[in-house]
């Protein structure tokens with residue numbers, strides 16, 4: 720099993736040793752957390768670091784990111800993207816997003832895209848680039864945008880998190896997506912799945928996302944694990 724999206728700080732103690740997980744992808748949300756991901760990955764081989772600047776962290780200096788991207792252990796750029804919640808600097812968010820897309824192209828590393836209340840804008844920007852690949856993390860674009868994402872140039876995946884276990888509408892979204900484009904994530908320490916909703920999330924709880932996907936697909940856990948792990952390995956080269 721692979722958790723393809725986690726933020727590790729307070730939950731670190733719970734994942735040392737990995738438990739049932741083969742790998743955990745650490746999302747980078749700021750320069751500091753990206754550096755921290757690299758330090759953690761040096762210590763624990765099953766951790767796979769990504770580096771990036773989240774749209775809520777655009778006070779960080781984007782020019783510091785490329786040096787981190789060059790590290791051969793970095794498997795992806797992100798999370799980066801757009802979040803149009805409340806009063807935000809949409810221009811600067813877009814500038815940071817595009818710069819990280821350029822880094823993804825230049826270093827041939829996939830993108831981890833964060834998109835909240837801005838899925839159409841995100842798809843529009845991604846459609847302007849050729850040969851990109853990545854994941855729309857915690858996909859919230861609904862069934863109606865699935866085909867738009869699949870039609871983007873390059874290869875795009877959809878990330879599903881613990882809210883799949885309690886948001887009824889997400890089941891239909893998952894069903895609309897080809898199985899070879901689905902990834903399981905936790906977004907730890909947030910988005911805790913049932914039966915632990917309300918508590919702090921941790922990477923090993925990704926098994927509840929796997930189980931929910933298996934239930935929706937009408938597939939065995941083992942077969943679902945095989946598909947989801949293969950998808951993660953293909954996109955991230957891990």
Ligand SMILES: [Zn+2]
Pocket residue numbers: 724726746798906
């Ligand atoms: Zn995240």
